[in-house]
Amino acid sequence: xxxxxxxxxxxxxxxxxxxxxEVYGAVYRSIYVTGLGTLLxxxxxxxxxxxxxxxxxxxxxxxxxxxxxxxxxxxxALGLLLYLLMSNSGVFGSFKLLYTLNGIAIGQAIxxxxxxxxxxxxxxxxxxxxxxxxxxxxxxxxxxxxxxxIRETVWSIILAITAAFNRGFGELGVALxxxxxxxxxxxxxxxxxxxxxxxGNFDVAMAYAIILVVIVIAIALTVNLIERLRSGExxxxxxxxxxxxxxxxx
Amino acid sequence: MAPxxxxxxxxxxxxxxxxxxxxIVDVQKNYQDVQALKSVSLNLQGNKIIVFLGVNGAGKTSxxxxxxxxxxxxxxxxxxxxxxxxxxxxxxxxxxxxxxxAMFSMNVYDNLAYGxxxxxxxxxxxxxxxxxxxxxxxxxxxxxxxxxxxxxxEQQRVAxxxxxxxxxxxxxxxxxxxxxxxxxxxxxxxxxxxxxxEDRIIVMAxxxxxxxxxxxxxxxxxxxxxxxxxxxxxxxxxxxxxxISRKFINGELDF
Numbered sequence: 433x434x435x436x437x438x439x440x441x442x443x444x445x446x447x448x449x450x451x452x453x454e455v456y457g458a459v460y461r462s463i464y465v466t467g468l469g470t471l472l473x474x475x476x477x478x479x480x481x482x483x484x485x486x487x488x489x490x491x492x493x494x495x496x497x498x499x500x501x502x503x504x505x506x507x508x509a510l511g512l513l514l515y516l517l518m519s520n521s522g523v524f525g526s527f528k529l530l531y532t533l534n535g536i537a538i539g540q541a542i543x544x545x546x547x548x549x550x551x552x553x554x555x556x557x558x559x560x561x562x563x564x565x566x567x568x569x570x571x572x573x574x575x576x577x578x579x580x581x582i583r584e585t586v587w588s589i590i591l592a593i594t595a596a597f598n599r600g601f602g603e604l605g606v607a608l609x610x611x612x613x614x615x616x617x618x619x620x621x622x623x624x625x626x627x628x629x630x631x632g633n634f635d636v637a638m639a640y641a642i643i644l645v646v647i648v649i650a651i652a653l654t655v656n657l658i659e660r661l662r663s664g665e666x667x668x669x670x671x672x673x674x675x676x677x678x679x680x681x682x
Numbered sequence: 683m684a685p686x687x688x689x690x691x692x693x694x695x696x697x698x699x700x701x702x703x704x705x706i707v708d709v710q711k712n713y714q715d716v717q718a719l720k721s722v723s724l725n726l727q728g729n730k731i732i733v734f735l736g737v738n739g740a741g742k743t744s745x746x747x748x749x750x751x752x753x754x755x756x757x758x759x760x761x762x763x764x765x766x767x768x769x770x771x772x773x774x775x776x777x778x779x780x781x782x783x784a785m786f787s788m789n790v791y792d793n794l795a796y797g798x799x800x801x802x803x804x805x806x807x808x809x810x811x812x813x814x815x816x817x818x819x820x821x822x823x824x825x826x827x828x829x830x831x832x833x834x835x836e837q838q839r840v841a842x843x844x845x846x847x848x849x850x851x852x853x854x855x856x857x858x859x860x861x862x863x864x865x866x867x868x869x870x871x872x873x874x875x876x877x878x879x880e881d882r883i884i885v886m887a888x889x890x891x892x893x894x895x896x897x898x899x900x901x902x903x904x905x906x907x908x909x910x911x912x913x914x915x916x917x918x919x920x921x922x923x924x925x926i927s928r929k930f931i932n933g934e935l936d937f
Contacts, residue, residue, distance in 0.1 A: 560784065562780060562782060562784040563784055563786070565747075565752050565778075565780070565784075566780070566784040566786075567796075568750075568751070568752055568773055569750050569751075569752065569773065569776070569777050569778040569845075570777065570796050570797035570800065570844070570848065571773060571774060571777075571797050571800045571801060571848070572796075572797075572800055573800075576800055580786070583787075584786065584787055663787075663828070
């Protein structure tokens with residue numbers, strides 16, 4: 433078993449290094465689909481989140497609870513529902529979205545909507561109430577107060593979007609059912625892994641998996657690094673400063 | 683004092699005499715089952731430091747929040763220069779420095795400029811006012827520093843500068859030096875004293891008797907949501923009229 437793993441890993445690295453068009457095609461399609469899906473989701477999720485996070489109204493907790501619950505919806509169940517809606521006999525059959533990248537993007541947008549809404553609404557809702565009061569005592573109107581709170585939580589918003597992107601990037605159910613997966617034009621990294629394993633191509637599946645994990649981690653690390661740099665924490669400078677101090681002491 | 687044309691700061695502009703007053707008439711405030719303020723009536727004048735003195739939970743902060751326009755009273759009315767004002771209007775000519783300092787995630791300059799930008803001051807004037815205000819609180823050269831990275835004392839001095847440069851007619855300080863180092867506390871106290879003016883009402887809430895004695899021109903003793911005594915500082919500390927005040931000064935008050 434260990435040999436199989438090592439061999440697959442070696443082959444995967446070779447495929448990645450050789451710029452295999454099949455592998456990089458799947459990478460491109462994954463980024464396109466999830467990027468478009470995240471953009472689409474943001475267009476409706478952010479306004480909903482701001483409304484749920486900043487304004488109080490009767491029944492708000494029900495809607496927030498609903499979005500919260502939808503985070504855990506199985507992707508296969510959502511994929512099946514969307515498949516039925518997008519199939520020729522479905523309500524949206526005329527749009528010919530089934531087995532297209534745009535169809536997967538729409539599916540992923542729906543999948544990640546609860547994540548963006550819940551995370552951003554929570555961040556805005558839990559923003560320090562003192563900041564709200566502070567803005568008011570400095571003469572801010574309700575609109576200014578809300579804009580200030582949004583600006584204060586902008587990194588929570590970015591993190592929510594990043595988490596949503598990563599969720600979409602790593603999901604299988606929607607991409608497999610709407611994209612089909614067997615069609616090379618709609619195969620993304622996750623569906624690629626599933627299909628290549630079926631074909632016994634562990635090396636290609638492994639290459640897909642490595643790229644998938646590396647991209648997800650790279651995005652998370654990049655966002656984290658930017659946040660730290662923005663907040664004045666310069667890890668590299670701190671590191672070099674630390675080295676300098678240690679040398680001085682020695 | 684002869685009436686003069688004075689433009690009150692912020693968006694609240696009208697011709698008035700130099701001296702101003704803020705009247706609180708029968709103000710009551712409840713938080714669920716707790717009656718925080720029980721029919722408070724006061725008349726606050728400019729050119730002096732008025733100290734709301736009282737134990738924790740007496741109702742000082744509730745009254746400060748109402749005066750700052752952060753909350754509406756459940757009952758009663760506030761008058762500014764004999765004109766009834768609501769919370770929204772109050773916020774245009776009052777500002778409050780909180781006990782627990784709050785800073786926006788910006789540098790010191792942008793924190794200070796926040797209120798002025800809302801009031802649409804020109805950039806040049808904003809820059810001049812900020813330089814002056816930072817000088818007042820001995821933080822010149824701190825403009826580019828991230829406000830949240832400053833020490834507690836420095837943050838509170840930034841908060842004081844931020845409130846002062848708005849040039850509001852009513853300045854409210856809710857225990858502004860609580861838990862601060864003596865140096866920052868002294869700078870804050872000195873700056874507050876220097877800001878006394880005929881057309882400015884300065885109100886400070888504290889339970890610190892020493893600070894009240896040092897700064898107050900007038901003491902308003904609040905206890906259990908009621909005004910117990912209003913007196914000059916000297917009179918209050920040397921000859922308190924009320925038994926509760928006497929006990930409070932002597933540290934014998936059970937609460």
